[in-house]
Amino acid sequence: MAAVALKRTGQKMPLVGFGLWKVNRATCAETVYNALKAGYRLLDGAGDYGNEKEAGEGLRRAISDGIVKREDVFVTSKLWNTFHAHDHVKALAKKQLGLWGIDYFDLFLVHFPISLEYVDPSHRYPPEWWGDDKKVHLAKVPFQETWGAMEELVDEGLVKNIGVSNVQGSLLIDILRYAKYEPAVNQVELHPYLTQEPLIKLCGTLGIAITAYSSLGPQSYVELGADKGAKNLLEHDTIASIASKHSKSHAQVLLRWAVQQGLAVIPKSNNHDRLVQNLQVDAFQLSDAEIKEMSSLKAFSHDPPDASRSLREM
């Protein structure tokens, strides 16, 4: 399977992984087990997804059944916004590893460059964006403090690679001013409605790999009421016509558009056939014209569902 070598460690990160956001907790262990059985070798989780224990159960069952070895699977997790203070970073990384039942993450990302007031996990976990009063409470933790604590996780062997998510160019450059270990990965929303060309270019220059989320378009936000009414990318005529030319599904064409640009993708599916199909994006090639045609859909884009949406609700 195609992979990208991460800076500093050289570790290979598969370009197609299985995303755990909104994977139902009740079926998560089974879904993860089946994803590994189907050939996925990257699991993309996060404290905020609320299913790390179940994901870990699926992974450990696949290991004990001999389907994979721990070292064959690239496990990503993310630090939530309420745990950015130095002492909380390690405590939470350890808690999350405990939930998974593993002793290291291959990649640990700062989920958002937004620090929120601490919520004790015994009070509420995952804490999400809001306090008990349903309001967002910012915390005064500068990113440098969080990044220093992330680097300590590397030194202690709790994580192999560290990175960021939902970060734009100016903060990336700031991190490089003080980083002992530079971010290896930046995970951002990226699809033909939100092509992020300047960020792709900058990350290429800096040697930072990009993982695209919401590759199939922003429909995951529809049920959150956060989409902007843009036409579902999976049903778009442009995607349909390219897909029929290649005898591939609409989803495969959208995933291929990213992978062919050297971007990693982490589609999620609660449906086994779609999960299997999403892994099969290596065996065809889009033309440059098709890539361009897809990228031009950004003209019909929605507002990116970025963190400022939650902050506007403060």
Ligand code: A2P
């Ligand atoms: P489902 O889980 O029912 O398959 P995300 O952008 O967060 O990765 O979510 C992907 C969205 O696209 C989910 O709503 C998922 O629903 C759906 N999906 C995943 N794979 C496919 C596919 N191959 N074809 C159509 N829809 C898909």
